[in-house]
Amino acid sequence: MRSRLPDDVVMGRESRLEALHRALREKAGQPVLFGDLVRAVWGDEPPAGPLPALRSLVRRLRQSVEDEIVTDASGYRLVVRRPGPAQLPADLPDFVGREEELAALSSSGSPVLAITGPPGVGKTALAVRLAHRIRDRFPDGQLHVDLRGFATGPAVTVEQALGRFLRALGVPPANVPVDLDEQIELYRAKLQGRRVLVLLDNATELTSLVPDVEGCTAIVTSRNELPGQIRLDVLGDAEAAALLDRMKIDGSSGDRTELIRLCAHLPLALRIAGAHLADQHLPDYLADLRGDGRLDALEIEGDAAVRAAFALSRKALPDDARHLFGLLSVHPGTGFDVEDTAVLSEMLAEDTARQLEVLVHAGLVQRSGERFALHDLIRLFAAESAGPDGPPALRRLLSAYLATALRAVALVAPAITRLPQLELDVEGLSFASADEAHRWLDAKRAVLVAAAQVAPHPFASRLADALRGYLNSGGYRLELGVVLDAGLRTARAAADLDGEVAMHNGFGHLRWETGDYAGALKSYGAAAELATSDLMKGTLLNNMGLVKRDIGDLDGALADLREALPISRAHPALYLTVLPNLGTVHGMRGELRKAVELFEETVLLSEEHGFKIKTAGAHENLGVVHVDLGEYEQARRHLEISRTAYARINIAKPNMLIMLAEVAGLTGDRERARALASEGLAMARKVHQVRMEIDAMVVLDELEAAIELANRINFPSGRRKAQLKLARHDRTVAAELVRDVRDNNDLLMESPAVLALAEATADPDLAREALELAKAREQGAVVRRAEAFLAAQPPANGGSTSS
The missing domain is CATH 1.25.40 (Serine Threonine Protein Phosphatase 5, Tetratricopeptide repeat)
Known part of the structure; x- marks a missing residue:
């Protein structure tokens, strides 16, 4: 009799899911044959349809474990999940006291450990110390974000923070949902069954960033009242004295007591004073601190003491360092480096580095490796001294970022249409290769997004326009939405039609990539209503044609692209984009020879104009259409030409390897097909091209996983390729x-x-x-x-x- 027990009914002590997981885990990294898995799960009484039953069980197991389960030609293979993220900031070496609070927080069983209090009281220091103390309880990793809830610059939104967390948890950028509810659902799903610590610094309230998942804990700091909080008071006398000991502050008992009093027992004020006292006798410093340098209090509780210590430290700075300190307040990011600072100050890099060391020594700037940062409260005070030099410094920085970003994206993600160039105050950096440019963009991504948010017109829309290709191709959709919003807002306010058109065009790309085809057409339509140049009109018709192609409206696609073709003739780069796109539509209509004709014309014209990327792309298209025609030798020849051409211009194209793998498989060379597809899959994952991942998985016969991923990103053609093999x-x-x-x-x-x-x-x-x-x-x-x-x-x- 065949077994009809549900999959989760125990067989002895083990359920079917557990038996399947054990069988795969025992040979982790190796394919386990379908037959062996059926025997491991059902023993001598397999179900009537063993393979469909096994597929169903594997589908359930994928939803219940974090390990990746890959479909191979003859079985399934388990890939053990990677180690979790480790994002905690470094612990403060001179941290003192707070033992009562640490003991209470460490022993709490609450899933949320809230630390509140006024600025400068040491909330972040305590949170970081606590996180390091309990991190061993969370073997699956630690996440951290400074939400900048009380900073002068743009705060980090819940969506942005969730996007960062999901990427840290192994979700490819292109797979991070844009919808907040979907992000929260995926975030909690990724944490399910894990023990992860989440540190949320400078929050204004408890949000969905708190995991609400069994086994996970959040440490949250805030100036605001939070449920279940431990509210920090200033340091006690003994703790403040211990901090002075750690900083090696000598002096009489009376002088040390007075210093603690004048610094209001605040750790931040004491650390600034301690840095200042490295070059000054304590009695002299106290005399200054008692005098006119002690400024009136602001509305923020406790900051008078910080302000007094800050004022004295700033007064003691050399002129260059004092001037630089004020300029640092205009930097839009959470941190900065010597390169950024040199642009702000208009000093040589070596001089800038020396002045930064002076500020670090004075306790006004925090250093971590090659990065520097300002405490939120210190940034606020610094902004008061930036004066009239602040706006020009910000313009220089924005000019440097924009100039460098344009050079970088020209190598990484070239676009046909860009907004007109601005006259920039700074030349920016140059790059020797696309890899070098990509590394700069990756390193600067967060600060570039923050810069676009605070940039005045016309920098916001220009930065968004420059970054859109890179952010789109990398799958950084949340960041793309942020910069496009900023660019559209400032362009509208300035009545800049070109800027508005470019931002609507960018939103069209974003919605297209996320599978919101109706939204993409709406954005492109809004841009088309405002567009005044033939170049932009042709670009938008091309884009609308591609969206219609993707949704199967081939007649509409053909009409748009045919209308775009004559408009684009005066712009060779656009013409040689529309022409092959028209070829792809003819190909999808089953008019393969017409497609070949258009692609061959594209090759000739691209070579004539010296467009190396477009020449490579045309050969790629010819390779694809010859596969559809069943002409595999011609397909292989064009694909190899394309692969070589892309390599010469340092562009990573995993689809070249995957298409060559497909041709190898179709001509019977399975070994070469697997080798090429495996290499293409690794490259696709490295550059976050999820559609290419799916195509590679199809060649590798990882069909169930390919279908699941294709459904997740709304990629029907990839799903159909996998289904065709199963069919x-x-x-x-x-x-x-x-x-x-x-x-x-x-x-x-x-x-x-x-x-x-x-x-x-x-x-x-x-x-x-x-x-x-x-x-x-x-x-x-x-x-x-x-x-x-x-x-x-x-x-x-x-x-x-x-x-």
């Missing part, structure tokens, strides 16, 4: 695929899908239908396979033949 042996999948391709007008997929259904059902009538479709569309490979299928069928009427 040849599964009539249910085959029938669903045929309905899907016909409902969505996927003409190139129709004939192989119908043939797969014929093979799964042994139906010669369906095979003849597939043959006729393939002949009409010149799909040579499908023609050959359909003819072979029909030739292998037994003759009708019991084997007799007609004469």
Whole structure:
């Protein structure tokens, strides 16, 4: 009798899910044969349909464990999850006291450990010390974000913080949802079953960044009242004295007591004073601190003492360091380096580095490796002394960022249309290679996004326009939305139509990438209503044509691209983008020879104009269409030309490897196919090209995982490729695929899908239908396979033949 017990019913002490997980884990990293897994789960009583039952069980296991389960040709393979994130800031070496609070927080079983209090009281220091003390309880990692809830610059939104956390938890940037509810759901799903510590610094309230997942704990600091808080008071006499000891502050008992009193027992004020006292006798410093240097209090409780210590330290600075200190307040990010600071100050890098050391020594700037930062309260005071030099310094910094970003994206993510160039005050950096440019963009991404948020017109829209290609291709959708919002807001306020058009165009790309095709068309339409130049009109028609192509509206796509073609003739780069895009639409319409004609024209014109990237792309398109035609040698030749051309200009194109792998598989060289596809998969993951990941997984026969990922990112063509492989042996999948391709007008997929259904059902009538479709569309490979299928069928009427 076949077993009909549910998968989670225990067999002895082990459920079927546990048995499957154990069998895979025992051979982690190696494929385990389907038959071996069926025996490990069901023993000698397998279900009636063992492979579908195993697939269903694997699908459930993927949802319940963090380990990755990969589908191979003959079985499944378990990949153990990577070590968790380790984002905690360094602990303060001179931290003192707070033992009562540390003991209470460390022993608390609460999932939220809230630390509140006025500025300068040491909330962050205590939170970091606590996190390091209890980190061993959280073997799956620690997450950290400074939410900048009380800073003068832009705060970090919940969506931005969740995006960073999800990437740290192993979610590729392109897979991070844009919708907040979906982000929260994925965040909690990634934490499920893990023990992760989350440090949320400078929060204004408790938000969904608090995990609310069993086994995870959040440490939250805030100036505001929070539920279940431990509210910090200033240091006690003994703790303040211990801090002075740590900083090696000598002096009489009376002088030390007075210093503590004048610094209001605040750790921040005491640390500034301690740095200042490295070069001054305590009695002299106290005389200054008692005098006119002690400024009136602000509204923020306790900051008078910090302000007094700050004022004395600032007064003692050399002129260059004092001037630099005021300028640092205009920097938009959470941290800065020598390079940024040199632009702000207009000093040489070596001089800037020396002045930064002076500020670190004075306790006014914090240093961590090569990065520097200002405490929020100190930044506020510094801003008061920036004076009229502040706005020009910010303009210099924005000029440097914009100039450098434009050079970087020209190598990493070149675009056809850009907003008109500004006259910039700073030349910016240059790069020797695309890799070097990409590293700079990755390192500066957070500060570039922050810069766009605070930048005045026209810098906000120009930064957004420069960054959109890089952020889009890297999958940094949340950041892209932030900079586009900033650019659109400032462009509208300044009545800058070109800026508005560019931002709407950017939003069109963003919505297209996220599968919001209706939203993409709406954004492109809004841009088209405002566009005044032929270049922009042609660009928008091209973009709308591509969206319509992706949703199966091939007639609409053809109309838009045909309208764009004559408009773009005066702009060769755009013309040589529209022309091959038109070719892809003809290809999808089954007009493969027309597609070849357009791609060959693109090769000739691109070579004539010296457009290396477009030449490489045209050969790539020719490779793809020759695969559809079943002309594999021509396909391989064009793909190898394209691969070499991309390599010469240092552009990573995993799809070249994956297409070559597909051709190798189609011509019977399975070993080469797996090697190329594996290399392409690794490259696709490195550069965050999720669609290419799916194509590689299809070649590698990781079909269930490919379907799941394609559904998650709304990539129907990738899903259909995976389903086509399954369909040849599964009539249910085959029938669903045929309905899907016909409902969505996927003409190139129709004939192989119908043939797969014929093979799964042994139906010669369906095979003849597939043959006729393939002949009409010149799909040579499908023609050959359909003819072979029909030739292998037994003759009708019991084997007799007609004469």
